[in-house]
Amino acid sequence: MSVLTRLRYLPYRAIRRIGTADISRVFGVEYFELRPTLLPQGFEFVELTTERFRELLTLFPELFNESRLDDLAKKRANCYAIFEKEILAAFSWVSIGDVPAEFNHNGDLQAGLPISMPEDTGFVHNVLVMPEYRGERLYGAMMSAMELPLRARGVRRLLLTTDATNENSLRAVRRMGFQELGTAWIFRLGRLTFSGYPPSPVFDSVTFGRYKGDRSKKAMKA
Numbered sequence: 001m002s003v004l005t006r007l008r009y010l011p012y013r014a015i016r017r018i019g020t021a022d023i024s025r026v027f028g029v030e031y032f033e034l035r036p037t038l039l040p041q042g043f044e045f046v047e048l049t050t051e052r053f054r055e056l057l058t059l060f061p062e063l064f065n066e067s068r069l070d071d072l073a074k075k076r077a078n079c080y081a082i083f084e085k086e087i088l089a090a091f092s093w094v095s096i097g098d099v100p101a102e103f104n105h106n107g108d109l110q111a112g113l114p115i116s117m118p119e120d121t122g123f124v125h126n127v128l129v130m131p132e133y134r135g136e137r138l139y140g141a142m143m144s145a146m147e148l149p150l151r152a153r154g155v156r157r158l159l160l161t162t163d164a165t166n167e168n169s170l171r172a173v174r175r176m177g178f179q180e181l182g183t184a185w186i187f188r189l190g191r192l193t194f195s196g197y198p199p200s201p202v203f204d205s206v207t208f209g210r211y212k213g214d215r216s217k218k219a220m221k222a
Helices: 003-008 010-018 050-059 066-073 138-145 147-152 167-176 217-221
Strands: 020-030 043-047 078-084 087-096 121-129 157-163 179-189 192-196
Touching: 003 010, 010 020, 010 179, 020 167, 043 138, 050 066, 066 078, 078 138, 087 138, 121 138, 138 147, 138 167, 157 167
Parallel strands: 121 157
Antiparallel strands: 020 157, 020 179, 043 078, 078 087, 087 121, 179 192
16 A cells, blocks of 8 residues: 555555444446456466365365355355465355345444345455465456356456545556446444445346434435
């Protein structure tokens, strides 16, 4: 994060330590507009089965947990991964249809933002490129490789949210061809809540709910 960004978002980062705060940029892309990124030589893209997921759960308990295994088994979400010679390099989750707040938050469930989506839209979340593989453009390669299995499920567009302070991720999604659709934000300290949401609907049929922790008057009236 640049010094300018650190200074600009200093109050945001401070409130996150003592209350609830989130500033998320919302991005979307039609698959035909996604700029393809080739998977580097020597890497393999796979859709994780429950059996493969259990192996990763044992190896990386800090990254994978039983609740996510349940999401995979019950087909609430799909998980994709990139390996280099059996070594995990990156992974991403994708949900099709309505997105609960539990799938879209910054580590604080009160900052969870539900989204109502049709079955032709995939929501990308919990993307991680392992530190030793950053700079290989695996994020873009993942989005490109997911197209075939997702199109087979009828998905023709992708939606995602990115923290406003994550400069690397913001650059990556813009480079892939994602368009910024708006910003969602919440600041909550005790009973005091301020919030804002992107215009809805986007893509004609995608609408945003309310942050789980939004206790503002306008949220109560909605």
